[in-house]
Amino acid sequence: xxxxxxxxxxxxxxxxxxxxxxxxxxxxxxxxxxxxxxxxxxxxxxxxxxxxxxxxxxxxxxxxxxxxxxxxxxxxxxxxxxxxxxxxxxxxxxxxxxxxxxxxxxxxxxxxxxxxxxxxxxxxxxxxxxxxxxxxxxxxxxxxxxxxxxxxxxxxxxxxxxxxxxxxxxxxxxxxxxxxxxxxxxxxxxxxxxxxxxxxxxxxxxxxxxxxxxxxxxxxxxxxxxxxxxxxxxxxxxxxxxxxxxxxxxxxxxxxxxxxxxxxxxxxxxxxxxxxxxxxxxxxxxxxxxxxxxxxxxxxxxxxxxxxxxxxxxxxxxxxxxxxxxxxxxxxxxxxxxxxxxxxxxxxxxxxxxxxxxxxxxxxxxxxxxxxxxxxxxxxxxxxxxxxxxxxxxxxxxxxxxxxxxxxxxxxxxxxxxxxxxxxxxxxxxxxxxxx
Numbered sequence: 001x002x003x004x005x006x007x008x009x010x011x012x013x014x015x016x017x018x019x020x021x022x023x024x025x026x027x028x029x030x031x032x033x034x035x036x037x038x039x040x041x042x043x044x045x046x047x048x049x050x051x052x053x054x055x056x057x058x059x060x061x062x063x064x065x066x067x068x069x070x071x072x073x074x075x076x077x078x079x080x081x082x083x084x085x086x087x088x089x090x091x092x093x094x095x096x097x098x099x100x101x102x103x104x105x106x107x108x109x110x111x112x113x114x115x116x117x118x119x120x121x122x123x124x125x126x127x128x129x130x131x132x133x134x135x136x137x138x139x140x141x142x143x144x145x146x147x148x149x150x151x152x153x154x155x156x157x158x159x160x161x162x163x164x165x166x167x168x169x170x171x172x173x174x175x176x177x178x179x180x181x182x183x184x185x186x187x188x189x190x191x192x193x194x195x196x197x198x199x200x201x202x203x204x205x206x207x208x209x210x211x212x213x214x215x216x217x218x219x220x221x222x223x224x225x226x227x228x229x230x231x232x233x234x235x236x237x238x239x240x241x242x243x244x245x246x247x248x249x250x251x252x253x254x255x256x257x258x259x260x261x262x263x264x265x266x267x268x269x270x271x272x273x274x275x276x277x278x279x280x281x282x283x284x285x286x287x288x289x290x291x292x293x294x295x296x297x298x299x300x301x302x303x304x305x306x307x308x309x310x311x312x313x314x315x316x317x318x319x320x321x322x323x324x325x326x327x328x329x330x331x332x333x334x335x336x337x338x339x340x341x342x343x344x345x346x347x348x349x350x351x352x353x354x355x356x357x358x359x360x361x362x363x364x365x366x367x368x369x370x371x372x373x374x375x376x377x378x379x380x381x382x383x384x385x386x387x388x389x390x391x392x393x394x395x396x397x398x399x400x401x402x403x404x405x406x407x408x409x410x411x412x413x414x415x416x417x418x419x420x421x422x423x424x425x426x427x428x429x430x431x432x433x434x435x436x
Contacts, residue, residue: 002053002334004209005286007217007240008143012336015050015209015239022060025050026199026237027096028212028220029084031068036084037260038276038291039246041091043213044084045277046243046285048093049337050209052370056330064098066198070177070188087263090273092372098202102194106180109189109197112231113170113182121230125160128173128185134166137226143240144218168192168223192223196231199224205232214242214286247290266296274373275300281339281371301423304432306364307378309350313361314379321363325349333370342367351428385433386418396422397429 005012016023027047030040044065051061069080081099088095102109113130116122121136134140140148151166160169169190171182179186189197199207212221221240228236248260267273279299283289325345332341346367349360368375385393392411399407412422415431423430 001057002050003336004050004239004241005336007242009239013239016054016059020059020208022062023054023208024203024206025061025063025209025211026195026203026207027063027065027210028195028216029065029067029099030080032070032080035262036080036087037262038248038266038280039213039260040084041087041093041263041276042246042280042285042289043211043243044088044093045091045280046241046337047096047211048372049285049333049339049370050211050241051094052372053333053337056370062098062203063094063096064100064199064202065096066195067099067101068191068194069101069103070194090263090267091277092274092374100198100202102189102198103178105194105198105201106189108201109193110171110180110182112197112200112227113184113189113193115231116170116227119230119233121226122170123163124184127160128171128187129160129169130171130184131160131162131167132170132223132227132230133163134168134226135164137230140166140226141222143225144222146218146222168219170227192220192227195220195224196227200228200231200236205234205236207237209239209241210237211241211243214245217242241286243285244287244289247288249292250290260291269293269296271296271300272303275303278303278343278371278373282343284340285337298423298425298430301421301430301432303373305430306350306373306375308385308433310361310364310375311378311380312385313357313364316357316361318362319356319359321359321366322349322355325355326363326366329367330370339371342371385420389415389418389420392418393420393422393429393431400424400429 001014001016001018003012003014025047027043030036047063051063054061067081067084081101085095113122116132117124117130120133122130122132124130134148148164148166160172170193171184171187171189173185173187177188179188210221225237246260251259263273263276266276275296276299279291279295280289282299325348329342329345332338332345346364349355349363364375392415396408396411396415399411415422419433421432
């Protein structure tokens with residue numbers, strides 16, 4: 001069964017108990033005010049991978065992805081939900097069963113705030129604010145490791161009078177913006193209120209897994225956990241998993257020098273959108289990752305090569321999948337979504353001529369159920385290796401191992417003449433078939 005690194009417990013552990021038939025997952029979607037970029041999609045990919053692995057076990061997965069749509073529209077002018085949904089679909093990310101927006105869920109938020117006040121976890125102020133009383137929640141800081149007594153007031157809110165610097169806004173008076181009526185005055189929810197209410201409203205009071213980017217761990221998820229648990233009287237989320245920080249060419253997401261590109265910019269450069277998915281799969285989901293254009297180009301070439309090879313193998317008789325490699329790859333995915341190991345084993349299987357082509361065909365398609373790379377899309381329409389190319393591809397690595405660089409260059413030129421583009425990487429020879 002799938003095991004993930006739990007941020008709160010600081011260890012890898014099973015996400016659902018043995019025999020469970022369902023799994024409820026909540027994820028924080030992008031927020032209003034910025035264009036959806038590859039960092040947002042990395043977190044969504046974490047949810048998708050967990051879903052694919054669990055559904056393989058016959059577990060019914062229900063996902064709720066909340067959208068914080070209050071504030072300014074995205075810079076590109078498109079709706080937040082529509083922009084994210086289009087990009088997620090291009091990356092073969094399954095759509096969530098629930099996709100609420102904050103603006104549509106204010107009623108449940110007002111009810112939750114009233115419950116928190118009633119239970120002594122929140123307090124209204126004469127200025128029309130309602131704040132969460134951090135001191136009323138003894139385990140505050142358990143998720144992020146921050147100690148409440150060391151916290152200082154955070155910028156960004158309207159800085160109302162607080163009992164403690166760690167307290168935060170659940171409701172505030174409206175400024176020049178859409179607002180809603182509430183017992184504490186006309187206003188809007190605080191920045192952390194929405195996810196608690198959307199998760200509880202869509203999934204109920206028991207959630208198996210909460211995912212998000214590591215940048216949201218504090219204060220957003222720390223505050224969300226306190227709100228949800230204080231409102232229900234028990235631990236709502238069993239496990240918290242976070243995707244690592246994503247940079248691009250060494251840049252942070254919102255740097256003026258370009259930051260992280262959008263998926264549209266990647267496809268505009270002539271790359272397959274699923275090259276992004278493959279590039280992300282090449283690294284553990286919770287590690288810090290610096291993507292580059294070169295990484296995406298290599299992933300694009302690998303993706304095209306695999307589709308070409310699968311199309312070629314499809315011409316051979318079907319054979320049983322090799323149990324050893326399949327079990328090893330599935331075990332790697334179960335073990336905290338170790339996608340780098342899974343891809344390494346898949347590359348080894350690709351090169352293993354002792355495994356029949358029909359067996360490699362069945363194995364690649366079986367494992368693509370988890371990887372989501374559309375490896376069968378080339379069957380019947382993308383060219384397989386042209387006659388004679390397979391032999392040349394086998395001879396060239398031997399020439400390089402023997403130090404015969406002239407022969408290796410000559411074989412590369414012959415392959416290029418056949419329409420097969422060869423690239424030497426740290427993992428060995430990589431190739432793709434040039435489109436006709």
